[in-house]
Amino acid sequence: MEGFNRRDALAAFFLGAAAVSPLSVFAEDNYPARPLRMVVPFSAGGGTDVVARALARTLSERLKQPVVIDNRAGAGSTIGTEAVARSPADGYTLLFASAAYSFAPAVYGNLPYRPEDLTAVAVVNSTPLMLTVNPSVPARDARAFIELLKTQPGRFSYASSGVGTTLHIAAEHFLRSAGVKAQHIPYKGEAPAMNDLLSGQVAFMVGQASSAVQYVKSGKLIGLGVTTPKRLASLPDMPTLAEAAIPGFSAYGWNAVLVPKGTPRAVIERLNREITAAVGSSQLQKTFDDLGLDRLEPMTPEGAAAFIVAETNKWRPVIQGAGIKGE
Structure with a gap:
């Protein structure tokens, strides 16, 4: 060429x-x-x-x-x-x-x-995730909360960051493992869900520990247990749900x-x-x-x-x- x-x-x-x-x-x-x-x-x-x-x-x-x-x-x-x-x-x-x-x-x-x-x-x-309740809920540990849900099925509502999200699936895993029922209220993200939990519009949430720790420490929320096999270093006195109420329970994001x-x-x-x-x-x-x-x-x-x-x-x-x- x-x-x-x-x-x-x-x-x-x-x-x-x-x-x-x-x-x-x-x-x-x-x-x-x-x-x-x-x-x-x-x-x-x-x-x-x-x-x-x-x-x-x-x-x-x-x-x-x-x-x-x-x-x-x-x-x-x-x-x-x-x-x-x-x-x-x-x-x-x-x-x-x-x-x-x-x-x-x-x-x-x-x-x-x-x-x-x-x-x-x-x-x-x-x-790690954490089960938290609004202080108005008359339960201060996981076993008492599960008994409360059993005696009043469907009365209490829980928040999540949306249908099919980590917080939704983890909460349903908790409810099914404990043999109880509650009403699901989905939000567009964890932040608005947390706002309604803090104000008492919903009773509880299985949320990210990173979001909940500050509110538990300040007393604005009651922490009932973490979902991982080991306790949190930032809240060493809080038991895992496996220790507190549901042996073998584990969920994480x-x-x-x-x-x-x-x-x-x-x-x-x-x-x-x-x-x-x-x-x-x-x-x-x-x-x-x-x-x-x-x-x-x-x-x-x-x-x-x-x-x-x-x-x-x-x-x-x-x-x-x-x-x-x-x-």
């Missing part, structure tokens, strides 16, 4: 490679080149939002770019999840998921996205970061490294300790994906057994 010399061939090769996968070639040097958006599928002020903002601050410092929180609450976290699933797969839109992400396939018969539309990047933490399917592998690996380093930093560890959160062992993207699949399979029978269905 006349006029097509070695220099032209090299130029064509590099142009072609860039056209096929520009981020996979240059991601390590140029990513991120602009601010990132981290979608939190719950309202501002709730437990998931608090953890997301703490991670975003540390991650921003590491990436040298702002990580901006975008709250997209509603429909058991599926509205925000769909927004990320439909975003460009360029590494600039992240989903800060909770355990509700693993519940959604069993709760919603027709999700607006497919689980395979998103790719796991890293698991951030596990989240978790948070993870996901990105749209098709995000370049180099970007996923960079995010995994930076998130792992951020979670291991003294700054974020102090925040986790203050909030009563647990750091999980670092996971690869594949490990994070396997963790989410395992959680999905574990809770499906509970959701189906309780007849929980999203609208």
